[in-house]
Amino acid sequence: METYIMALDAGTTSNRCILFNHRGEMVSVAQKEFQQFFPHPGWVEHDANEIWQTQLIVAREALRKAGITYRQVAAIGITNQRETTIVWDRKTGQPVSNAIVWQCRRTSDFTERLKADYPEVVDIFRKKTGLVIDPYFSGTKIRWILDNVPGVRERAEKGELAFGTVDSWLIYKLTKGRVHVTDYSNASRTLLFNIHTLQWDEELCRILDIPMSLLPEAKPSSWVYGETDPEFFGGPVKIAGAGGDQQCALFGQTCFNPGEAKNTYGTGAFLLMNIGEKPVLSNNGLVTTIAWGLDNKVVYALEGSVYVAGAAIQWLRDELRVVDSSPDSEYYATRVKDTNGCYVVPAFTGLGAPYWDPYARGVITGLTRGVNKYHIIRATLESLAFQSNDVLEAMEKDSGYPLSSLKVDGGACRNDFLMQFQADISNAPIRRPSCVETTAMGASYFAGLAVSYWEGRDDILKNWSIDREFMPRMNQDEREKQLRGWRQAVAVTRGWAKPEEKA
Numbered sequence: 001m002e003t004y005i006m007a008l009d010a011g012t013t014s015n016r017c018i019l020f021n022h023r024g025e026m027v028s029v030a031q032k033e034f035q036q037f038f039p040h041p042g043w044v045e046h047d048a049n050e051i052w053q054t055q056l057i058v059a060r061e062a063l064r065k066a067g068i069t070y071r072q073v074a075a076i077g078i079t080n081q082r083e084t085t086i087v088w089d090r091k092t093g094q095p096v097s098n099a100i101v102w103q104c105r106r107t108s109d110f111t112e113r114l115k116a117d118y119p120e121v122v123d124i125f126r127k128k129t130g131l132v133i134d135p136y137f138s139g140t141k142i143r144w145i146l147d148n149v150p151g152v153r154e155r156a157e158k159g160e161l162a163f164g165t166v167d168s169w170l171i172y173k174l175t176k177g178r179v180h181v182t183d184y185s186n187a188s189r190t191l192l193f194n195i196h197t198l199q200w201d202e203e204l205c206r207i208l209d210i211p212m213s214l215l216p217e218a219k220p221s222s223w224v225y226g227e228t229d230p231e232f233f234g235g236p237v238k239i240a241g242a243g244g245d246q247q248c249a250l251f252g253q254t255c256f257n258p259g260e261a262k263n264t265y266g267t268g269a270f271l272l273m274n275i276g277e278k279p280v281l282s283n284n285g286l287v288t289t290i291a292w293g294l295d296n297k298v299v300y301a302l303e304g305s306v307y308v309a310g311a312a313i314q315w316l317r318d319e320l321r322v323v324d325s326s327p328d329s330e331y332y333a334t335r336v337k338d339t340n341g342c343y344v345v346p347a348f349t350g351l352g353a354p355y356w357d358p359y360a361r362g363v364i365t366g367l368t369r370g371v372n373k374y375h376i377i378r379a380t381l382e383s384l385a386f387q388s389n390d391v392l393e394a395m396e397k398d399s400g401y402p403l404s405s406l407k408v409d410g411g412a413c414r415n416d417f418l419m420q421f422q423a424d425i426s427n428a429p430i431r432r433p434s435c436v437e438t439t440a441m442g443a444s445y446f447a448g449l450a451v452s453y454w455e456g457r458d459d460i461l462k463n464w465s466i467d468r469e470f471m472p473r474m475n476q477d478e479r480e481k482q483l484r485g486w487r488q489a490v491a492v493t494r495g496w497a498k499p500e501e502k503a
């Protein structure tokens with residue numbers, strides 16, 4: 001009887017279930033969207049019950065489609081939208097409010113005040129958690145629920161409530177409330193978890209005024225956390241893996257060694273580099289995070305993101321209207337041999353790592369009479385690679401590991417021109433896998449390793465197959481010239497929207 005691993009991929013706009021076989025091939029997929037709530041500008045919420053129900057529906061559907069029973073599921077692995085915060089009643093299993101989503105900025109004022117009134121805490125959080133104090137992470141979202149939902153703080157003090165990110169919530173529901181855990185990679189995104197000691201931190205909880213009784217037990221990413229209640233799939237199935245989406249993608253891309261990195265080219269770009277078993281703190285505005293806990297070891301990663309990546313191609317399509325579809329950008333870019341000295345810096349919402357300039361705004365520079373729309377399209381595509389390269393260079397500096405290879409996924413990794421340019425400008429081989437479902441694969445590997453479905457890393461490496469490798473072809477002089485031009489263009493964007501100082 002052939003057995004499979006079930007990956008539950010709990011995303012930001014939809015939940016999916018993918019069944020993988022031993023060769024790492026997808027044998028069944030089901031997907032369902034759920035509702036997004038925007039109660040105020042900048043606020044984003046989900047209904048935690050809907051997240052659970054949609055996840056259960058797609059899990060059952062994936063089994064049904066493949067004609068597989070629970071007995072053929074060797075284990076379940078969960079990967080999830082990170083940082084999204086849920087608080088629920090331990091007895092009834094009912095959430096006390098909607099989930100506060102990672103994108104939600106409602107705690108901006110609180111974080112600004114905390115940093116202004118107690119500047120010393122910035123360093124305390126950075127050293128213990130590897131993070132910066134920002135509304136993005138779970139900590140201040142938990143506090144918001146405690147302070148704003150009537151009666152919740154009192155119930156929390158009495159130990160009646162539980163907090164969890166989406167992994168934790170789904171495990172709680174799947175086990176009918178028997179298990180309240182999270183994995184290290186998810187815990188490391190809360191602002192409450194000490195990434196060196198692998199413990200929830202009393203001092204951090206005190207600063208944010210969060211009772212520790214709320215917190216789940218933190219466990220490795222590859223670990224048998226419990227079994228599903230027989231009601232859901234007809235019998236019990238082991239839940240044996242969990243990890244945040246970006247960390248799972250790093251594992252699914254088999255970036256097992258220090259210096260190996262992955263880049264997901266979606267709307268934005270998410271870069272993570274494996275930095276081995278010692279966490280290094282960044283001097284370039286990257287965050288340090290737990291990549292995974294596996295085989296009694298913890299592996300760390302540096303993480304940085306580019307706000308506008310594929311979104312710049314959407315801008316070409318929807319605002320400039322110079323392409324009909326995003327993939328067309330490749331055809332136009334290759335109609336010219338270079339950008340004719342033109343650079344596009346799509347700093348539409350400021351610049352993130354390593355510049356951290358909220359006042360930067362986009363520019364098209366180097367225009368001469370001969371620059372045409374193909375040059376601008378090409379320069380826009382190149383900007384995805386230049387921005388990613390800025391983050392990669394910061395990672396190399398912080399970690400001391402030279403970039404050995406970059407594995408890619410996400411919608412825009414299909415663009416061959418972009419991939420070749422990334423190889424050229426970063427002077428590293430770019431490897432595009434045949435299966436770009438790396439996030440779900442990572443979760444299934446964590447689960448499969450915990451139950452010996454796969455024996456070890458070598459067993460998994462066999463499953464990662466390459467679609468195409470792009471080798472650097474640009475000579476050093478040309479690379480340096482292009483990078484100089486890019487830096488000049490970035491300099492023009494800096495501080496553009498800064499409010500004028502009042503005299």
Ligand code: ADP
Pocket residue numbers: 265266267268309310311312313314326327328329330410411412413414415
């Ligand atoms: P997300 O998960 O963030 O929604 P996806 O991974 O689905 O993003 O990727 C979609 C993004 O990739 C869009 O911004 C789109 O413009 C861009 N994109 C998709 N295909 C291509 C392509 N062939 N060339 C350039 N950009 C592309």
